[in-house]
Amino acid sequence: MSSFKVLAALAILTKAAGAASTSNGSLAITSWGAPRLDVFGVAPDNTIWHKYEAGSGFGWEPGNGLFENMNATAFGNPVATSWGNNRLDYFHIGRKSAAFHKYWDGFQWACILFSPPGEYSERLEGEFSSGLAVNSWGVDRFDIVGRSTNMTFLHKAWTGTDYYPAVDKWEDLGGNFSSGPATVSWGPGRLDILGVSAESGSMLHKFWDGQWSGWENLGGGPFIGAPVATSWGEGRLDVWAVHEDGELQHKFWDGSMYQGWKSLGGSFTTAPQVVHWSEGKIDIVGKNGSCYVSKAFDGENWYPSFDGWFDKEGNFASEPAIWANKGTNFIYVLGVGEDGQLKLQIWDGFNWQPAGDQYWDLGDTQNPYGKSVDFFVQDL
Numbered sequence: 001m002s003s004f005k006v007l008a009a010l011a012i013l014t015k016a017a018g019a020a021s022t023s024n025g026s027l028a029i030t031s032w033g034a035p036r037l038d039v040f041g042v043a044p045d046n047t048i049w050h051k052y053e054a055g056s057g058f059g060w061e062p063g064n065g066l067f068e069n070m071n072a073t074a075f076g077n078p079v080a081t082s083w084g085n086n087r088l089d090y091f092h093i094g095r096k097s098a099a100f101h102k103y104w105d106g107f108q109w110a111c112i113l114f115s116p117p118g119e120y121s122e123r124l125e126g127e128f129s130s131g132l133a134v135n136s137w138g139v140d141r142f143d144i145v146g147r148s149t150n151m152t153f154l155h156k157a158w159t160g161t162d163y164y165p166a167v168d169k170w171e172d173l174g175g176n177f178s179s180g181p182a183t184v185s186w187g188p189g190r191l192d193i194l195g196v197s198a199e200s201g202s203m204l205h206k207f208w209d210g211q212w213s214g215w216e217n218l219g220g221g222p223f224i225g226a227p228v229a230t231s232w233g234e235g236r237l238d239v240w241a242v243h244e245d246g247e248l249q250h251k252f253w254d255g256s257m258y259q260g261w262k263s264l265g266g267s268f269t270t271a272p273q274v275v276h277w278s279e280g281k282i283d284i285v286g287k288n289g290s291c292y293v294s295k296a297f298d299g300e301n302w303y304p305s306f307d308g309w310f311d312k313e314g315n316f317a318s319e320p321a322i323w324a325n326k327g328t329n330f331i332y333v334l335g336v337g338e339d340g341q342l343k344l345q346i347w348d349g350f351n352w353q354p355a356g357d358q359y360w361d362l363g364d365t366q367n368p369y370g371k372s373v374d375f376f377v378q379d380l
């Protein structure tokens, strides 16, 4: 009887995670180097689609508005990272709220410790109540952090030869969070983890620099939604989160001290996405109602203003995904429209293309494979 109750409670949690992770949640975006770009998202049947630009102009693969089926069922938004040329690591929350992993080795999708490669995903266990955050600080290294069903943060790393603590184990970092984690690394050996306290709504921070720090309270808030963490280089940490009044708040570590919180205005339900194409440069895109809005910092000034936002229009169902490869001044903005289309806008260094308030359609995410699919649940 009591074990039945536990199972029923887990089923409810699994369902809740599924409901929060619909096809219209956030997209995963990564690049192993310009001009390559990879995007992942969740289809209405909870399969995960993938599409990439190999670099030949606007030739997205697969073509004809279609997507690659990752052969996985998602109950949480996918995340992806790359540690170098021709390498992609991709993660999602699947059955029983466990984490799954698959990687592109330059020739095929594969699993590190389990075979056969291709249609399977590697089961990393754990039991999660939020999407994952993943980071790579160098070749043969990635760190995964997610919020457990106990609302603590769990961590696992690929250290080059094995998983730490183990392929089926997670390190419990403690805490009690209302949000999923945001993670960032400013260089080899450094990992910063941010989350919103379930008790006070303020921002909590922990870092790895050879050993774990304690949880540091950065104050601010009360915050809603999930935070975002970024860095434009060694010693710099930027933390972004939405105050319950909807405005974006920003705090940063400048190498020797914290500055902020400062309010940058806007009206959001979760933190906008932030990229740095170069040191000192900040570009932000968020979702206001169903429109995207943006702002930029050139090292001296905010555009359009400190608390103002450009209207990028659109009719979006998903949060934006944004990417810039360091040094390129080339910014990609992607999102899923209310018409189901994956939409793309590009900053080419001078102008937004096709225009600041217009997007290219890359294909229908509500019917991504062009045919009915009878093969998709292959999580080990």
Ligand SMILES: *[C@@H]1O[C@H](CO)[C@@H](O)[C@H](O)[C@H]1NC(C)=O
Pocket (backbone or CB within 6 Å): 068, 069, 070, 071, 109, 118, 119, 120, 375
């Ligand atoms: C999905 O499964 C199909 C059929 O086995 C296979 O051809 C394809 O490579 C798999 N795709 C991925 C991303 O694993």
Ligand SMILES: *[C@@H]1O[C@H](CO)[C@@H](O)[C@H](O)[C@H]1NC(C)=O
Pocket (backbone or CB within 6 Å): 126, 127, 128, 148, 149, 150, 172
């Ligand atoms: C939740 O906490 C309990 C008690 O500490 C522990 O046994 C269990 O493994 C935890 N669950 C997760 C998903 O971390």
Ligand SMILES: *[C@@H]1O[C@H](CO)[C@@H](O)[C@H](O)[C@H]1NC(C)=O
Pocket (backbone or CB within 6 Å): 151, 176, 177, 198, 199
């Ligand atoms: C976490 O915070 C929530 C909200 O304040 C509280 O209800 C819950 O008891 C806390 N959990 C733990 C383990 O302290």
Ligand SMILES: *[C@@H]1O[C@H](CO)[C@@H](O)[C@H](O)[C@H]1NC(C)=O
Pocket (backbone or CB within 6 Å): 267, 288, 289, 291, 293, 309, 310, 311
């Ligand atoms: C954000 O949405 C509100 C409500 O629809 C609107 O009044 C405001 O102008 C929007 N802001 C921007 C920058 O588009």
Ligand SMILES: *[C@@H]1O[C@H](CO)[C@@H](O)[C@H](O)[C@H]1NC(C)=O
Pocket (backbone or CB within 6 Å): 022, 023, 024, 317, 337, 338, 339, 340
């Ligand atoms: C996602 O957005 C599409 C397009 O607007 C809509 O048809 C669909 O019902 C939405 N799905 C969910 C689960 O909200």
